[in-house]
Amino acid sequence: MIMTRSHFQAQADLCAEIITDLSKSIDTGITLGHIDDVIESFCDMCERSNPKFDRDRFRIWVVNKIVIH
DSSP: OOOOHHHHHHHHHHHHHHHHHHHHHOTTOOOHHHHHHHHHHHHHHHHHHOTTOOHHHHHHHHHHHHHHO
């Protein structure tokens, strides 16, 4: 199954939620490196599903969701 934009948006929302939850549960805080690793893992999965996947658009969506929380 090829994932669509709505699938990617749902994945980006989930990614942002995971990062937000991790930042609240880790005593020493979450680093930008950790955040990048999580986002890149999601991007790798999405790109395997659809070669037209836009990593930059996904990253921006996730970062905007994190800032809101």
